[in-house]
Each structure stands twice: as C-alpha cells, then as structure tokens.
Amino acid sequence: MNPINILVAQGGxxxxxxxxxxxGVVLEARRHAGIGAVYGARHGVKGIVRDDLVDLGGASAELLEQVATTPAAALGSTRDKPDAAYCAAIFDVLRARAIGQFFYIGGNDSSDTVRIVSEAAQAQGYPLSCIHIPKTIDNDLMGNDHTPGYPSAARFVAQAFAGADLDNAALHGVYIGVVMGRHAGFLTAAAAAARQHPDDGPHLIYLPERAFDTERFLAEVQAVVQRLGRCVVAVSEGIHDADGQPILAQLGKALARDAHGNVQLSGTGALADLLCEQIKARLGLSRVRGDTLGYLQRSFVGCVSDVDQREARAVGEQAMRYAMQGHVAGSVAVLRTEGLGAHYPLIPLATVAARTRTMDDAFIAASGSDVTPAFLDYLLPLLGSGRVQTQRLRLPAVAPRASAG
Amino acid sequence: MNPINILVAQGGxxxxxxxxxxxGVVLEARRHAGIGAVYGARHGVKGIVRDDLVDLGGASAELLEQVATTPAAALGSTRDKPDAAYCAAIFDVLRARAIGQFFYIGGNDSSDTVRIVSEAAQAQGYPLSCIHIPKTIDNDLMGNDHTPGYPSAARFVAQAFAGADLDNAALHGVYIGVVMGRHAGFLTAAAAAARQHPDDGPHLIYLPERAFDTERFLAEVQAVVQRLGRCVVAVSEGIHDADGQPILAQLGKALARDAHGNVQLSGTGALADLLCEQIKARLGLSRVRGDTLGYLQRSFVGCVSDVDQREARAVGEQAMRYAMQGHVAGSVAVLRTEGLGAHYPLIPLATVAARTRTMDDAFIAASGSDVTPAFLDYLLPLLGSGRVQTQRLRLPAVAPRASAG
Incomplete structure (x- = not known):
C-alpha cells in the first residue's frame, strides 16, 4: 500500500x-506508519489552489512545540469560500500531490468548506478523508459543548473587564467595552467572570441573543449610575434591534461584507463611540469612555487557558486518528465529561457547517442584560489555571470629626 | 514628641x-516609631476636602499585599486640580486631622498638585512634608530615567502588537493600533519590542514627537504593503500636524478637556477609524482594521513587569524614608544604575510639576516613523521576566510540480 499524503490548512x-x-495533527501523523508527506497549505484553501505548500513533515518537534504556543494561524488563513471552479482547482492539486486526507482547522464557515470539498470528492469518486477541526473564539459551533479558542479569548475578556472595572472604580463614570461575536454572545458573556463582589462590574451585559433597545439600555445605565456612582457595560459587537438590524447600521455606514456574506463588525471603534455619544447626550453624563477590545481578544500574546491548549491539541490528534480509522468525513466535536475532562466524538459535517449556535436561554438572565449563575458554572472551568486574583481595598471610612468646623 | 499622622492619596x-x-508607603510607615495614624484619602485631593478617609494603619499586611498586585488606584483617583479655595479646604482637613506628611502618587499633574499644596503650607507656616511619588504609563516625567507604571503598560503594548502582527500575518491587510500617550511617544514606541525578525511588525511607528503628515503616512503604508503584502502600524493617540493640531481634530469633533486643560484623546476609537478610512479610500486596500488599545493598556489584569512592581514598591518606601529624614518637599525619581538596578533620589517638585518629558531624538529613527536600536536598549530591560516567546512557522515552500497540469 502506498503511503497516504496528507494536507492540513487553517481558515477563518x-x-x-x-x-x-x-x-496535534502533525505530531500524531508521525505516530502512524501509513503516512507519507505532511503538507501544510498556506492561507487555507487559497494555498491549495495556488499549490503554495510547506513540508510540515520536515519540521522539528522543537519548532512545532514553539509554534503550538504561538497565537494566530501559523500557516496563514483565509476567508475564501470555494465555488465549483475553486473546487476543481483544489482537486487538481490534491490529485497532483496524491493527497488522501484533508484536515481543515476553522469555524462554521471553514466546516462548510470541508463539506463542499467532501461532497465534491464523493461526486467525482476521489478517495479523500475530509476532517474539520474546530476553532472559534465565538464558541458558536453546533454539536459542541464549547470550541477550542473560546476559553482563551474568554479568559482575555474576563481579565480585561476585571481591570477595566477597577479602573472605572478609581475614576468613576461609565465604561463600555465592545466584545467580538456577531451572532453568539458567549464571548461577551465571559465578561461576567470578572466579578468577585456584588458591586463589581460589568454591571450590564448586552448579547446578540436579545434585541437591543436603546431606550432600555439608557435607563439601565442610568439606574446603575444612580446606585453605584459608576457603570461598566459589556456589549457584543453583534447587537441588533428587534428587526435584526445591527445597531452599528444606525450610524448610516455602508457595512462591508466578506465572501461568506458576513458584515464587518470588528476592526472599528464605531459602535462603542456611538453608544458613548448616546449616553453623554441623553443622560448628561460627562466621563463616558468606550473601548473596543478588538483583535487583542484572539491574538494577545501571554493570555491563554491551559484547558484550551490541551483541548486544541487533542482535537488535532483526534482528527488524525479518525482519518486513520477510515472515517471519510466529519467534524471533531468537544463534549464535556464529568470533572474537567472532555471527549471528542466525530460528528457529521452537516451538524456544524454554516450553522450558528447561540447561547441557551438558561444562560441569559430574565432582564436580558446579564447572564445566569448557570452560565458561570459552564464558563469558569474553561478559563484554566493561574488566573490572577485582584483585591479591592475595602476598609471602613474614618469617622467624621466631632466638629467639622 | 507627638506621633506624626500621615496622609496618602492617588491621582490621575x-x-x-x-x-x-x-x-510601599503604608508598610514602610510601620517600620518607623514616630508615625501615628496612616490615613488614605479616597479619590485623591477630592477625598481630602471631603474628609473622606480610610484607616490604612488598620489594614492587614496580607490584605495590603493582595492590593499591591491589583491594578488601578485602590484608594480611587481624581483629576481635580486645587485652586486657592480648594487648597484652603485641604488645609482645614490637614489641621483637623493633624497631618504632618502628605504623599501623593501620580503623574505630572499630580506633582503640580503637590507643589501647590507644598507652597500653600509654606505660605501659611503649616509644617507639612509633601512628597510626590511618581507613576504614569506615559513615562513623561522630567528628571526620571523612567516612571513606575510605564514598564507594565509597555509590556502590554509589546504583547498586544506581537499578537496583532501574527494575526495580520495570517490574514494580511493593514492593521493600525492606536496607543495612549498625548505628548510623549514612549508607550507607542514600546510596540517595537514585539519584533523578533526583520519582517515582523509593527512596520511603522508614529509618535507625537514628530509632526504627522497624512500624505507621507499613506505613502509609507503603501510601500510596506508592496514589500510584504501587509502592514502593521503603531500610532500614538497624540499625533498632530505640523501646526500642533491633533489629527483627531480633523474629524471636526469638539474635543472635551479635563480640569488640567488636557484634551480627551482616550476612550474613543475615532482616530483609528479615521486613519483606516483614509487608507481604504486613498490606497484602495480592502482589509484595513483598526484597534484602539484603550484602558486595557493601564489596567489589564495579568500583564505586569516584575521590574516595574519592584520599583513602584521602592518609590513608595523611599518617599516615606525621605519624609522621616525631614525632607519637606520633593519628588522621588527613578534613575537607572549599572546592571538592572535603580536608585531613587529626591528631586525638586519644580523639576517634575506640570512639565512633560518627551522622547530623546536619539530614540527616534531618522525616518520619523520608527525607533532606534538605542530605544530598544533602553526599553527591553524594563519589560521584566517571563515574557512569552512566539515562533513563526518558517519552512521552505514545497517545490512546484514538474508539470502543473
């Protein structure tokens, strides 16, 4: 039997x-006798059609282990979505390189790409195992308890809001932090992990799972300011009105779209600025500050969950094992076991592809502007070990002078 | 001799x-026999005039050590600047509480407050030691080699750009990160510490020490994109044109000012968005993303330089010792010694107060859009131990197929 050449790429x-x-894929491949060349395509499917490949089989384990702890797709990524002509070009290269297994690490758009390639392989009788390996900071893959990439991003968001809340407690005013996640509020909701005491922020959390009403938002901010003298708010970039229109669209800006039809919400501070201006104008508050957490959420060096690292490695290894067991198509899922462990079944691509999981109602408070204790029970074990604990200086006030003269 | 009551507060x-x-102040005070009550004023000078004090003498060492590693002013802060009436109200409380030593932890505005209080004490013959303890992420205090707060913020900026550069390398396009610092470019310049290889970003660094010219900026971005297919840019929030007008003012927005006359530059994503729009419109590039690093730079939990922690503790301890030695007015400075150490002379308040240090010409590249190796020599020892090293996947491309079909 000829050895099987394999191809791995990263998308989204x-x-x-x-x-x-x-x-995980590359090192696991070395444990199987039947594997030949281990190719990496640069910039996802774009690198396949361009035959822009690197030889991962020749990389030292030392280099690979250093790359493993480095954020952002080491092979490069893409948001290209293959159509029929694109697929034909992919198969030209797969044939020429005698590829028998294709691994694509990405989110729901990337899993849709795997589905398209897998169906094309079947249609033309090309023998190809197509395995989708999950990653997304949005945590929005169907069929998964959670998704590699989310726990580390959630840890970043929790630490960002923990610090922003302390900063706001020192100088007061209103602080708005805008968090990534166009349809799913999981990452925004992770801001709740910043809280240690009842008066800690974020005091309000707005998720894309609930329609955003500007009047109610202003009333809720005002109520918190009246109660605490300050207010910290976590807002998803994907908030929209009852008609599904993004709040950002109220700016009247033409919103750019990618090849998968997704509106560009990240990479601009416009939503935070819009909300801050509303608060200044309508509530008459002066110190109102907005941050957009931006690309730091998914790329910041030095903020990672060790649980996430282990699971992300495991889904790569499992993908390779499933391919070697003869599975021809599927998506590796992450399901939680009792305790802190996880298991990784192979689920149908159709379960994941181009579908979006959003937060369960049980995770969202009745008010619509907070999470539930059940969500924190879900989240906290994912954030990993070694989180820095903060401490407020909670001391009694010195008694007033007898005659304040 | 009656014991001396002391008062400590945090500003800016x-x-x-x-x-x-x-x-550092509080624990050092416990080592001196002559100290009575140790008061903390909440929210800086505002807490003094309001007689809003806490008893720091009663805080346990365990609580204090936990607070020491927590970001953001534990006593609360303020940007109030005392005028004559405000000063009179301060002295009412100082007298009533029999305060003999006043310690104010803050930047150049806060050191000006210490100067005002100190001069008022002398004018009215009130015996008061007034010691300014330096802090600022901007690193802009005269008479100092560097300032506590800067190394940790610089570490955050370096790790943010290291990750953003990897992210940009994966998806290409142009990335702009806007960094705090209204007059001094030290913090923006720290982005240069993200680089490991010649093609790593940030590829361009724009500092407030040099006039910003939009045409030159666009040409420089275009040149990097042509060379590398991508570009990462670090921009100070304080960039201004040759007439000293903030670039942000080109938006035509009314810019808010604080009590010290400073324009509000932070807490908005407007500058990044403005620059991104220019690049899209004028260079015809599509994937252009802007982040404003915002309050995370000074407050993020879990990103701190151990060098900074040691020095910040030391300036507090030294301030207390100077006061006990009978020094009545001054600012504790940080000067570098051979090796990795520092020493902390007491310098005149007038050296620091309301003055702004900017980057030496020797730290800025002749191009005006980068730093020099001398700046990196200055910066790197401050960033502390335990920085995460990243690793790009630098592998040779697989040779093209003999017949490409």
Whole structure:
C-alpha cells in the first residue's frame, strides 16, 4: 500500500490556540506508519489552489512545540469560500500531490468548506478523508459543548473587564467595552467572570441573543449610575434591534461584507463611540469612555487557558486518528465529561457547517442584560489555571470629626 | 514628641502598579516609631476636602499585599486640580486631622498638585512634608530615567502588537493600533519590542514627537504593503500636524478637556477609524482594521513587569524614608544604575510639576516613523521576566510540480 499524503490548512479568524490543533495533527501523523508527506497549505484553501505548500513533515518537534504556543494561524488563513471552479482547482492539486486526507482547522464557515470539498470528492469518486477541526473564539459551533479558542479569548475578556472595572472604580463614570461575536454572545458573556463582589462590574451585559433597545439600555445605565456612582457595560459587537438590524447600521455606514456574506463588525471603534455619544447626550453624563477590545481578544500574546491548549491539541490528534480509522468525513466535536475532562466524538459535517449556535436561554438572565449563575458554572472551568486574583481595598471610612468646623 | 499622622492619596490615570507604591508607603510607615495614624484619602485631593478617609494603619499586611498586585488606584483617583479655595479646604482637613506628611502618587499633574499644596503650607507656616511619588504609563516625567507604571503598560503594548502582527500575518491587510500617550511617544514606541525578525511588525511607528503628515503616512503604508503584502502600524493617540493640531481634530469633533486643560484623546476609537478610512479610500486596500488599545493598556489584569512592581514598591518606601529624614518637599525619581538596578533620589517638585518629558531624538529613527536600536536598549530591560516567546512557522515552500497540469 502506498503511503497516504496528507494536507492540513487553517481558515477563518485565528485564535490563541489554533496552532495547537495544527501541531496535534502533525505530531500524531508521525505516530502512524501509513503516512507519507505532511503538507501544510498556506492561507487555507487559497494555498491549495495556488499549490503554495510547506513540508510540515520536515519540521522539528522543537519548532512545532514553539509554534503550538504561538497565537494566530501559523500557516496563514483565509476567508475564501470555494465555488465549483475553486473546487476543481483544489482537486487538481490534491490529485497532483496524491493527497488522501484533508484536515481543515476553522469555524462554521471553514466546516462548510470541508463539506463542499467532501461532497465534491464523493461526486467525482476521489478517495479523500475530509476532517474539520474546530476553532472559534465565538464558541458558536453546533454539536459542541464549547470550541477550542473560546476559553482563551474568554479568559482575555474576563481579565480585561476585571481591570477595566477597577479602573472605572478609581475614576468613576461609565465604561463600555465592545466584545467580538456577531451572532453568539458567549464571548461577551465571559465578561461576567470578572466579578468577585456584588458591586463589581460589568454591571450590564448586552448579547446578540436579545434585541437591543436603546431606550432600555439608557435607563439601565442610568439606574446603575444612580446606585453605584459608576457603570461598566459589556456589549457584543453583534447587537441588533428587534428587526435584526445591527445597531452599528444606525450610524448610516455602508457595512462591508466578506465572501461568506458576513458584515464587518470588528476592526472599528464605531459602535462603542456611538453608544458613548448616546449616553453623554441623553443622560448628561460627562466621563463616558468606550473601548473596543478588538483583535487583542484572539491574538494577545501571554493570555491563554491551559484547558484550551490541551483541548486544541487533542482535537488535532483526534482528527488524525479518525482519518486513520477510515472515517471519510466529519467534524471533531468537544463534549464535556464529568470533572474537567472532555471527549471528542466525530460528528457529521452537516451538524456544524454554516450553522450558528447561540447561547441557551438558561444562560441569559430574565432582564436580558446579564447572564445566569448557570452560565458561570459552564464558563469558569474553561478559563484554566493561574488566573490572577485582584483585591479591592475595602476598609471602613474614618469617622467624621466631632466638629467639622 | 507627638506621633506624626500621615496622609496618602492617588491621582490621575491609574496604572498596573500604582498600588505597589501605596503599599510601599503604608508598610514602610510601620517600620518607623514616630508615625501615628496612616490615613488614605479616597479619590485623591477630592477625598481630602471631603474628609473622606480610610484607616490604612488598620489594614492587614496580607490584605495590603493582595492590593499591591491589583491594578488601578485602590484608594480611587481624581483629576481635580486645587485652586486657592480648594487648597484652603485641604488645609482645614490637614489641621483637623493633624497631618504632618502628605504623599501623593501620580503623574505630572499630580506633582503640580503637590507643589501647590507644598507652597500653600509654606505660605501659611503649616509644617507639612509633601512628597510626590511618581507613576504614569506615559513615562513623561522630567528628571526620571523612567516612571513606575510605564514598564507594565509597555509590556502590554509589546504583547498586544506581537499578537496583532501574527494575526495580520495570517490574514494580511493593514492593521493600525492606536496607543495612549498625548505628548510623549514612549508607550507607542514600546510596540517595537514585539519584533523578533526583520519582517515582523509593527512596520511603522508614529509618535507625537514628530509632526504627522497624512500624505507621507499613506505613502509609507503603501510601500510596506508592496514589500510584504501587509502592514502593521503603531500610532500614538497624540499625533498632530505640523501646526500642533491633533489629527483627531480633523474629524471636526469638539474635543472635551479635563480640569488640567488636557484634551480627551482616550476612550474613543475615532482616530483609528479615521486613519483606516483614509487608507481604504486613498490606497484602495480592502482589509484595513483598526484597534484602539484603550484602558486595557493601564489596567489589564495579568500583564505586569516584575521590574516595574519592584520599583513602584521602592518609590513608595523611599518617599516615606525621605519624609522621616525631614525632607519637606520633593519628588522621588527613578534613575537607572549599572546592571538592572535603580536608585531613587529626591528631586525638586519644580523639576517634575506640570512639565512633560518627551522622547530623546536619539530614540527616534531618522525616518520619523520608527525607533532606534538605542530605544530598544533602553526599553527591553524594563519589560521584566517571563515574557512569552512566539515562533513563526518558517519552512521552505514545497517545490512546484514538474508539470502543473
């Protein structure tokens, strides 16, 4: 039997642990006798059609382990979505390179790409195992308890809001932090992990799972300011009104779209600025500050969940094992076991492809502007070990002077 | 001799290590026999005039050590600047509480407050030691080699750009990160520490020490994109044109000012968005993303330089010792010694107060859009131990197929 050449690539927005999955595939491949060349395509499917490949089989384990702990797709990424002509070009290269297994690490758009390639292989009778390996900071893959990339991004968001809340407690006013996640609020919701005491922020959390009403938002901010003298708010970039229109569209800006039809919400501070201006104008508050957490959420060096690292490595290894067991198509899922462990079944691509999981109602408070304790029970074990604990200086006030003269 | 009551407060924008200095004062005070009550004023001078004090003498060492590693002013902060009436109200409380030593932890605005209080004490013959303890992420205090708070913020900026550069390398396009610092470019310049290889970003660095010319900026971005297929840019929030007008003012927005006359530049993503729009419109590039690093730079939990922590503690301890030695007015400075150490002379308040240090010409590249190796020699020892090293996947491309079909 000829050895099987394999091809691995990365698609969509990178994460802090996406290279763990890449290295998981490559090192696991070395444990199987039937594997020949291990190719990496640069910039996802774009690198396949361009025959722009690197030889991962020749990389030292030392280099790979260093790459594994480096954020952002080491092979490069793309948001290209193959159509029929694109698919034909992919198969030209797969044939020429005698590829028998294709691994694509990405989110729901990338899993749709795997589905398209897998169906094309079947249609033309080309023998190809197509395995999707999950990653997304949005945590929005169907069929998964959670998704590699999310725990590290969630840890970043929690630490960002923990610090922003302390900063706001020192100088007061209103602080708005805008968090990534166009349809799913999981990452925004992770801001809740910043809280240690009842008066800690974020005091309000707005998720894309609930329609955003500007009047109610202003009333809720005002109520918190009246109660605490300050307010910290976590807002998803994907908030929209009851008609599904993005709040950002209220700016009247033409919103750019990518090849998958997704509106560009990230890479601009416009939503935070819009909300701050509303608060200043309508509530008459002066110190109102907005941050957009931006690309740091998925790429910041030095903020990673060790749980996430382990699981991201495991889904890469499992993908390779499933391919060697003769599975021809599927997506590796992450399901939680009792305790802190996880298991990784192979689920149908159709379960994941181009579908979006959003937060369960049980995770969202009745108010619509907070999470539930059940969500924190879900989230906290994912954030990993070694989180820095903060401490407020909670001391009694010195008694007033007898005669304040 | 009656014991001396002391008062400590924090002013201006918080940092990751400002509480180290607070705890340095409080714990050092416990080593001196002549000290009575140790008061903390909440929210800086505002807390003094309101007689809003806490008893730091009653805080346990365990609590204080936890507070020391927590970012953002634990006592609360303010940007109030005392005028004559405000000063009179301060002295009412100082007299009533029999305060003999006043410690104020802050930047150049706060040191000006210390100068005003100190001169008022002399004018009215009130015996008061007034010691300014330095902190600022901007690193803009005269008479100092560097300032507590800067190394940790610089580490955050370096790690943010290291990750953003990897993300940009994966998906290409142009990335602009806007960094705090209204007049001094030190923090923006710290982005240069993200680089490991010649083609790593940030590829361009724009500092407030040089006039910003939009045409030159666009040409420089275009040149990098032509060379590398991508470009990462670090921009100071304080960039201004040759007439000194903030580039942000080109938006035509009314810019808010604080009590010290400073224009509000932070807490908005407007500058990044403005620059991104220019690049899209004028260079015809599609994937252009802007982040504004915002308050995370000074408050993010879990990103701190251990060098910074040690020095921030030391300036608090030294301030207390100077006061006990009978020094009545001054600012504790940080000067570098051979090796990695520092020493902390007491310098005149007038050296620091309301003055702004900017980057030496020797730290800025002749191009005006980068730093020099001398700046990196200055910066790198401050960033502390335990920085995460990243690794790009640098592998040779697989040779093209003999017949490409």
């Amino acid at each position: 927005g990178p994460t802090a642990v996406i290279n763990q999955s890449l290295v | 924008g918080p940092t990751a290590v400002i509480n180290q200095s607070l705890v």
